[in-house]
Amino acid sequence: MEDSAKGRDRANAGLWQAPPWQESWQYAIDAWQRTILFCDVLRRRGNQYAEHNSSPVPHVLRFDVKLVLSGRMLPRPVNYGLVRIVPPADVIVDPGKRPFVVVDPRAGHGPGIGGFKADSEIGAALQAGHPCYFIGFLPDPVPGQTIEDIMRAQAAFLEKVIELHPEADGKPCVIGNCQAGWAVMMLAATRPELFGPVIIAGSPLSYWAGVRGTNPMRYTGGLLGGSWLTALTGDIGGGKFDGAWLVTNFEGLNPANTLWGKQYNVWSKVDTEAERYLEFERWWGGHVNLNAEEMQFIVDKLFVGNRLATAEIVTSDGMRIDLRNIKSPILCFCSKGDNITPPQQALGWILDLYRSVDDIRAHGQTIIYAMHETIGHLGIFVSGKVAIKEHAEFASNIDLIDTLPPGLYEAVLIPHTIENIAPDLELGEWIARFEPRTFDDLREMGGNDPEDERRFATVRRVSEINLGLYRTFAQPFVQVIASEHAASWLARLHPARLPFEFFSDSNPLMASIATLADQVREERQPVGPDNMFAALQDFMSKQIETTLDLWGAWRDQAQEQVFLAVYGSPMLQAAVGLHATDELPRHYPGEQPETLAFIRARIAELKARIGEGGLREASIRALVYVGRGYGLDERQLAVLRRIRARHREGLSLQEFKRILREQSLMLLVDEPAALAALPSMLPSSHEQRTAALAAVREVIESTGEMNEDVQARMSCVEALFSDGTGKPAIVRETPVRASVRARRTS
Structure with missing residues (x-):
C-alpha cells in the first residue's frame, strides 16, 4: 500500500512516465495524425496556388x-x-x-x-x-x-x-x-x-x-560558363524566362532548409504552424516570368x-x-x-x-x-x-x-x-x-583582393565569348525547334511548380485527404514534449539538418575552389586578354580624369562663394561645424522642427537642405576661411546673434551632455558670434538641456 501511495504521489506530481510501449503507441497515433494534417496543408497549399495564379492581378498585399x-x-x-x-x-x-x-x-x-x-x-x-x-x-x-x-x-x-x-x-x-x-x-x-x-x-x-x-x-x-545558359533558357521558353529558375537558385543556397527543415517544421508543429506556412507559400509559389x-x-x-x-x-x-x-x-x-x-x-x-x-x-x-x-x-x-x-x-x-x-x-x-x-x-x-x-x-567588412578582381573580370570575358558562340552556332536551331506549347509544358513540369499541382484537388489521389483531415481534427491526440519518441524525432531531425548543412558547406567550398582554380589560371586569363601586370582589371570611375576635373571645379566654385549669405547661412554653418564628427539623431531633428514652428517665416525643408549641403561643403574645402567669414555674415544686432547662437546650442544639446571636442567647437562659435562690444553672445542653458538635467536629477 505504501508503494501504491508513492506511485500516486509521483503521478500527481507529473513525474510518472508511461511504459515505453505505451509511449510508442501514443507517438505512432500522433505521428500518423500529423502526417494526415500535413498532407492536408499541402493540399490547401496547392489549391491556394491555383486560386492565386488564376487571379487577374495576383499579389499578397494585406492592404486595400x-x-x-x-x-x-x-x-x-x-x-x-x-x-x-x-x-x-x-x-x-x-x-x-x-x-x-x-x-x-x-x-x-x-x-x-x-x-x-x-x-x-x-x-x-x-x-x-x-x-x-x-x-x-x-x-x-x-x-x-x-x-x-x-x-x-x-x-x-x-x-x-x-x-x-x-x-x-x-x-x-x-x-x-x-x-x-x-x-x-x-x-x-x-x-x-x-x-x-x-x-x-x-x-x-x-x-x-x-x-x-x-x-x-x-x-x-562563372561555374556555368557565363550567360549563354540564360539565353538558352529564354529561347526554350519561347522568348520568356521562367522566374521559377530564380526561385530554385535561392532555394539551393540552403539545402537543409529546402530539403528538410521547412517541411519538418510544419509537420512537427502542424497544429500551430499551418496558417503561417500557407501565408508565406502563397507568395513563394507565385512565380512570374520575364x-x-x-x-x-x-x-x-x-x-x-x-x-x-x-x-x-x-x-x-x-x-x-x-x-x-x-x-x-x-x-x-x-x-x-x-x-x-x-x-x-x-x-x-x-x-x-x-x-x-x-x-x-x-x-x-x-x-x-x-x-x-x-x-x-x-x-x-x-x-x-x-x-x-x-x-x-x-x-x-x-x-x-x-x-x-x-x-x-x-x-x-x-x-x-x-x-x-x-x-x-x-x-x-x-x-x-x-x-x-x-x-x-x-x-573592414572584407572583400576581394586584386587577384579575385582579375578572376571575375575573366568570367565576364569568358561569358561574352560563350554567349557569342551560342548565338552564332546554336541559337538559330534552338529557336526553330522551340514552341509555345513545349514551353508551357516545361514550365508546368518545373520542379519548383510541380509539388504545388501534385498536392492539390486536381490530383485524384488527394481526394480523400480533406475528409481524413477533418476526422483527425475531431480525434486529435497530440503527445507531450516529454514523450521519448517525440524527443528522438527532434534529435533525428537535427542530425538530418546537420548532415545537409555539412553537405551544403562542402559543396560551396568545392565550388569556390573550382572557381578560384579555373579563373585564376594565367593561361585562361591571357587567352581572354588579361595579364597579371594589368593594374586595374576593371573600370573605377572615381579615378577618371573627368571626375577629378569636376571635383576641382566644384572646389573652386565653393571657395569663391564662401563669404556669401546672411544670418541663416551663418547659423547653419555654425551648426554643421559644431556637430561635425559628433553624429546626428532624431532628437536634433525634433528640436529643429520646434525652432521652425516658432519662426513661421522659417525655411522650407528643401531650402534648408540646400543651404545645409552648401555650408557643409564650404567647411570641407576650407574650414579656416569658412569660420573666418562668419562674423561678416552675421547682422550687427546683438539680440539676433544671441538668438541664433541659442538655436545652435539648443540643437546640439538635444542629445545630452557635449563631449570635449564639441564644447571646444561651441566655444569657438560663441567667440565668432560676439559683436565686438564686450557682450559675448553666450547662452549657458537651453530649454532642452534644462529639461534633461531636471529629469536626470528627479
Missing part, C-alpha cells in the same frame, strides 16, 4: 489598393502598375508629408511582399502618417518590354505621385526591395529630380563583391558584367547610368545574415565609385547604411520585427535623413531611456542616430 496608373497604357507598355494604398480605418495620413513609394522585386515571385503583413514597410510608412503607394507587376511581361521601358514607366509613376501631392514637403521617398533596389537606383541616376530619399533593402549593387568561404552565390555565373531580353540584360550587365557600380551601362539614347548623379540621400539596409545579398554586395558600390568620403561630399551626396546582425535576406523586408524597429525608424525620420550633410554615415538605433531624452521630445521606443563613417569601416 486603388489603381492610379497602369503601365499598359503608356507609350511603351509594360506589365507594371501604380496603386495607392488605402489606409486602414484607424490610420490617418497627413497630406503635407512626403509620400512613400514601395517597389517590390521581380525576381521570380509576384508582388506584395513589401506589404505582406500589417507590420511591414508599407505599414510603417502609414503609421508614420505618410501617404503610401505601391508599384507592382503582372505575372507575364508585355511582349518586347525591356529594362529601359520599365525605368520609363516607373518615372511616369513617380511623376504622377508628385502631381497628386503638390503640398508635400519633399519629393517621394522610394523603397526598392532586393532586385527592385538596383532598378530604383538606375532610375534615380537618370531622373534624380523625381526622388526624395532612396531606401534600398537587401539590394545587390556590387555583384563581384564578397568574402571567401561565405558568399558562394557570386560564383554561379522577357528573355530583360533577363539577359540583368545577367550580362549586372550579375556577370558588374557594370552598374562602375558606371559602364549606357542607355539606348546615349545616357550613362552613373550612380554619382543621384542627388537624394541613399539608405542601404543590409544584414550580416543575408547569404543572397551580403553586406559587401550591398555596400561595395561605394568603394567602386568613390575614392574617399571627401569624394562623396564633393558630389553633394549623402549615403547611409544600416546593418542588421542576423536577419536573413527575406527578413530584411518581410520580418515584422524589422518593420516595427528599423523600417518604422526610417519612416519616422525620413526628414532627418533628407537633411543630413553630405558624407557617409551608419544608422544606429539606440534604446529610448529616461536618461537620453528630454521629456518634451515625442519619440518612439528607439532613437535613430547617424554616425559618420570612413571607407576603412567598409573595408
Whole structure:
C-alpha cells in the first residue's frame, strides 16, 4: 500500500512516465495524425496556388489598393502598375508629408511582399502618417518590354505621385526591395529630380563583391560558363524566362532548409504552424516570368558584367547610368545574415565609385547604411520585427535623413531611456542616430583582393565569348525547334511548380485527404514534449539538418575552389586578354580624369562663394561645424522642427537642405576661411546673434551632455558670434538641456 501511495504521489506530481510501449503507441497515433494534417496543408497549399495564379492581378498585399496608373497604357507598355494604398480605418495620413513609394522585386515571385503583413514597410510608412503607394507587376511581361521601358514607366509613376501631392514637403521617398533596389537606383541616376530619399533593402549593387568561404552565390555565373545558359533558357521558353529558375537558385543556397527543415517544421508543429506556412507559400509559389531580353540584360550587365557600380551601362539614347548623379540621400539596409545579398554586395558600390568620403561630399551626396546582425535576406523586408524597429525608424525620420550633410554615415538605433531624452521630445521606443563613417569601416567588412578582381573580370570575358558562340552556332536551331506549347509544358513540369499541382484537388489521389483531415481534427491526440519518441524525432531531425548543412558547406567550398582554380589560371586569363601586370582589371570611375576635373571645379566654385549669405547661412554653418564628427539623431531633428514652428517665416525643408549641403561643403574645402567669414555674415544686432547662437546650442544639446571636442567647437562659435562690444553672445542653458538635467536629477 505504501508503494501504491508513492506511485500516486509521483503521478500527481507529473513525474510518472508511461511504459515505453505505451509511449510508442501514443507517438505512432500522433505521428500518423500529423502526417494526415500535413498532407492536408499541402493540399490547401496547392489549391491556394491555383486560386492565386488564376487571379487577374495576383499579389499578397494585406492592404486595400486603388489603381492610379497602369503601365499598359503608356507609350511603351509594360506589365507594371501604380496603386495607392488605402489606409486602414484607424490610420490617418497627413497630406503635407512626403509620400512613400514601395517597389517590390521581380525576381521570380509576384508582388506584395513589401506589404505582406500589417507590420511591414508599407505599414510603417502609414503609421508614420505618410501617404503610401505601391508599384507592382503582372505575372507575364508585355511582349518586347525591356529594362529601359520599365525605368520609363516607373518615372511616369513617380511623376504622377508628385502631381497628386503638390503640398508635400519633399519629393517621394522610394523603397526598392532586393532586385527592385538596383532598378530604383538606375532610375534615380537618370531622373534624380523625381526622388526624395532612396531606401534600398537587401539590394545587390556590387555583384563581384564578397568574402571567401561565405558568399558562394557570386560564383554561379562563372561555374556555368557565363550567360549563354540564360539565353538558352529564354529561347526554350519561347522568348520568356521562367522566374521559377530564380526561385530554385535561392532555394539551393540552403539545402537543409529546402530539403528538410521547412517541411519538418510544419509537420512537427502542424497544429500551430499551418496558417503561417500557407501565408508565406502563397507568395513563394507565385512565380512570374520575364522577357528573355530583360533577363539577359540583368545577367550580362549586372550579375556577370558588374557594370552598374562602375558606371559602364549606357542607355539606348546615349545616357550613362552613373550612380554619382543621384542627388537624394541613399539608405542601404543590409544584414550580416543575408547569404543572397551580403553586406559587401550591398555596400561595395561605394568603394567602386568613390575614392574617399571627401569624394562623396564633393558630389553633394549623402549615403547611409544600416546593418542588421542576423536577419536573413527575406527578413530584411518581410520580418515584422524589422518593420516595427528599423523600417518604422526610417519612416519616422525620413526628414532627418533628407537633411543630413553630405558624407557617409551608419544608422544606429539606440534604446529610448529616461536618461537620453528630454521629456518634451515625442519619440518612439528607439532613437535613430547617424554616425559618420570612413571607407576603412567598409573595408573592414572584407572583400576581394586584386587577384579575385582579375578572376571575375575573366568570367565576364569568358561569358561574352560563350554567349557569342551560342548565338552564332546554336541559337538559330534552338529557336526553330522551340514552341509555345513545349514551353508551357516545361514550365508546368518545373520542379519548383510541380509539388504545388501534385498536392492539390486536381490530383485524384488527394481526394480523400480533406475528409481524413477533418476526422483527425475531431480525434486529435497530440503527445507531450516529454514523450521519448517525440524527443528522438527532434534529435533525428537535427542530425538530418546537420548532415545537409555539412553537405551544403562542402559543396560551396568545392565550388569556390573550382572557381578560384579555373579563373585564376594565367593561361585562361591571357587567352581572354588579361595579364597579371594589368593594374586595374576593371573600370573605377572615381579615378577618371573627368571626375577629378569636376571635383576641382566644384572646389573652386565653393571657395569663391564662401563669404556669401546672411544670418541663416551663418547659423547653419555654425551648426554643421559644431556637430561635425559628433553624429546626428532624431532628437536634433525634433528640436529643429520646434525652432521652425516658432519662426513661421522659417525655411522650407528643401531650402534648408540646400543651404545645409552648401555650408557643409564650404567647411570641407576650407574650414579656416569658412569660420573666418562668419562674423561678416552675421547682422550687427546683438539680440539676433544671441538668438541664433541659442538655436545652435539648443540643437546640439538635444542629445545630452557635449563631449570635449564639441564644447571646444561651441566655444569657438560663441567667440565668432560676439559683436565686438564686450557682450559675448553666450547662452549657458537651453530649454532642452534644462529639461534633461531636471529629469536626470528627479
